[in-house]
Amino acid sequence: MNEIIGRQTIAVGISAEIPRPGQAEPRLSRLPRLNVRDYALLLKPRVMSLVVFTALVGLLLAPGAIDTLSAALAVICIAVGGGAAGAINMWYDRDIDLVMTRTRNRPLPAKRLRPERALAFGITLAVLSVAVMAWAVNPAAAGLLAFTIF
Structure with missing residues (x-):
């Protein structure tokens, strides 16, 4: 530019x-x-929106009262954790994505990002989301989030 x-x-x-x-x-x-758009694409925003929707429905259907701040932080952590899983998945599938027409223009197969940066980005988001979930919500929820990421 x-x-x-x-x-x-x-x-x-x-x-x-x-x-x-x-x-x-x-x-x-x-x-x-630094290409913010490519890093955002690593998060797989469409998949992340489904994860957030599912988390919101779960919170709405949960019995009893849920603290609004804890619920908001949980949804944010779930969204970030889902994005981390997407970034790690794109790193793992970069060779397969290169041969598929639908995925060959993703940031890694198109060589707009280096694989080690994508992996570091995904792992950093994963660790942050699980740590904040453990601190702000509870360790059990953080454990479930970590299990779903990896």
């Missing part, structure tokens, strides 16, 4: 070099690029 400021082109978020007239644009691969 480039921005034109006056006569100079700056590669936004990628390089601070400004090409001089007659020089080629700076290479975009010098610094790692």
